[in-house]
Amino acid sequence: MIDDLINGVIDREGGYVHHPADRGGATRWGITEAVARANGYAGDMRHFAREAAAVIYRRIYWQRPRIDDVAQRAPSIAAELFDTGVNMGPAVAVAFLQRALNALNRGARDYPDILLDGRIGPQTLGALDGFLATRGAAGETVLLKALEALQGERYVSLAERRPANEAFLYGWLANRLA
Incomplete structure (x- = not known):
């Protein structure tokens, strides 16, 4: 892979x-x-x-960043984290995952909230396992959409904050979001 x-x-x-x-x-x-x-x-x-x-x-x-550990559980999520990490840095990509997992845990009923530290460790992997166990294969698709939404928002924000980045926005959106 x-x-x-x-x-x-x-x-x-x-x-x-x-x-x-x-x-x-x-x-x-x-x-x-x-x-x-x-x-x-x-x-x-x-x-x-x-x-x-x-x-x-x-x-x-x-x-x-231990994306290989994510790949064992959710290959499409690992692929997205890798590509986002290449473009924005692995810690940013992992923080997107952590934010999405926290927002998708239904008030910590499915699994506990995790620290937003941009690192994949036992808590992040545990939350991912909990999410996938609760939501199944369809959950991986929804989580991927959440990651792409966070990534797209960051690209637009980067272009808004620094007009020179507008030169890259179209390509980022066209080539980095699946």
Whole structure:
């Protein structure tokens, strides 16, 4: 699963880009120069290898935030968290999950509220398990819609707060929301 997700992100992000309105600066394969440097790459971003990007995606955006644990329970949710985490940071993606789970627990009757800390741990996984046990397969679809709604709202908010981000809003909405 993760190999397909990584290849999809790399294909969508494309090669070298250095858009003047992008605060992330130079990127290649969707990896910013800052992330590449933090992971040991010292060369020109134009030459950053696709394989190095794949290693970073797997480690930083899949394994470290424990999205692989979510994938065992709800593959479509894991795919959404991965893609959102690549674009907004894993902690933001996980916080979306935590917010949605808290809002969908019917006043903590189905499972207890969880701390909004942007990290997947036993409480978040327990809440996800409780949600899926209560709502079944249809619940995964509803949870996915909640995550996409939170993501879309954030994109619009980013464009409202910083007009330069309007250059990216259409693409974010077209390419990042399933």
